[in-house]
Amino acid sequence: MVKVTYVAADGTRTDVDAEPGSNVMQTALDNDVDGIVGECGGAMMCATCHCYVDEDWTGATGARNDGEDDMLDCAADEVKPSSRLSCQIKLTEALDGLVVHLPEEQA
Amino acid sequence: MQDIVIIGAGQGGLQAGMSLRQDGFEGNITLIGAEPGLPYQRPPLSKAYLKSGDAGALQLRPESFFEKKQITLVSGTLVDRIDRDARTVQAGQRVFSYDHLILATGTRNLRPPIPGAELALDLRTLEDAARLRDALDRPMRCAVIGGGFIGLEFAAVARALGHEVTVAEAAPRLMARAVSPETSERFLRMHRDMGTEVLLGDPVCEVRADGISLAGGTRIAADLVLMAAGVTPNTELAAAAGLAVDNGVVVDAHMLTADPGISALGDCAVFPDPATGRPVRLESVQAATDHARLISKRLTGKAEAPYDAVPWFWSDQADSKLQIAGLAAAGDATVTRADGAIFRFAGDRLSAVETVNDARTHMLSRKRLAGAPVLRRDLEAAGFDLAEV
């Protein structure tokens, strides 16, 4: 299991145990975490799974995938250097303890 | 308003329930769906699921979500009647009262009236996809009836898995209803390069236990026949209740039927295209979810604006991700940019942009199409650089 913490825009923290191999978007939906919509199901078509990777974790999550920048351009909330599409962050044991922050708006 | 009933627990029906809660609706929400289990997404059925078989990944929301949001999910239940005077819907012996009703019944596969049609398999539901996946366990000769998105996505997966694949399309080109001739041609080449046999312009006239026959006399041997010849909207309930039906449940620019107590959305709804005003019915995740959000905003009094979302769609076929922004009519002109991006024009107005593996142009197109009309002469002056218009 990989532990992931979602921090909502209002500061509420939700800790969940994720299956390795899943991604940060799917894990949020599977665990009823509000604040991630994931409308296109991870097809990189919607940018409603926008998240900010906690600064302690940006190294471990790595760079954005191909095409992610262009999608993020259309995100509803502010795009920061730490912005990612959470459907593109695949969970591995190396990400155990990951913290992501959620924007106020997704659509 | 106290009771909102949604018929159809698919992509759009679920979104309507979710949006209503998000927009602050505090009354009862009842989501009634004919399929068993939890609502799930269909797009991966012809893509990732056929490869991975991971049904859990399809679920749109977990069971606990429905409790938490107090959305009553009544699954495995087919609604068989709407009583508009009593404001109730009936499913067998069960009766549900509504103050507002949302029709989100989607579509079902079209079965052309040809001998043996019942021998072919479908790809619409999770049950269909699971059956196909099982069949692809051993080497198969697959015949696909219909060269639209779903048929071609299936063909690409089956071929990549090493099966023999033939696609038979009655029209002279692939995906003819939805894309430009240039995009059809590009995908024809790709599928043929993959080793898939594609036969165009010759309708299938018979399905047999050992394959299919085309009107022109060609016989194709196959162990598995997939029927992917289009869909028909589920409008029987609406029609029986006296609502207008014309290739779908007819709604206005607010997704409302002529009955102020009944809205319709998604695959089953015919609505005025915001760009042209002509009635259209779209089969896409985008339309189903944007319709749902609009209906929710209207019912909760959050917004009154007419529907004006830019359509978008995608199709994954082998390594090619086709993305379409906007909506072109059959006769719209086509301009191909040097890098392959395809611009479609209704007269002088940009109507749609088709790209392959080019998310940047796709997203820029969606942004531009959401604003004032983009004119052909301005694009020409800008060398078709969307960032410059």
Ligand SMILES: Cc1cc2nc3c(=O)[nH]c(=O)nc-3n(C[C@H](O)[C@H](O)[C@H](O)COP(=O)(O)OP(=O)(O)OC[C@H]3O[C@@H](n4cnc5c(N)ncnc54)[C@H](O)[C@@H]3O)c2cc1C
């Ligand atoms: C294989 C496949 C691949 C696809 N790929 C893509 C893609 O890549 N991109 C894209 O944008 N779109 C894609 N789509 C289309 C997309 O899935 C649909 O547009 C979307 O699901 C429409 O949502 P909906 O809510 O209108 O209908 P649906 O999701 O189809 O839901 C309708 C539901 O209503 C139920 N129902 C019908 N009548 C009744 C009744 N009388 N009582 C109770 N329940 C009833 C049905 O059982 C069904 O579950 C694909 C579809 C398929 C089948």
Ligand code: FES
């Ligand atoms: S879920 Fe749509 S882009 Fe991530």
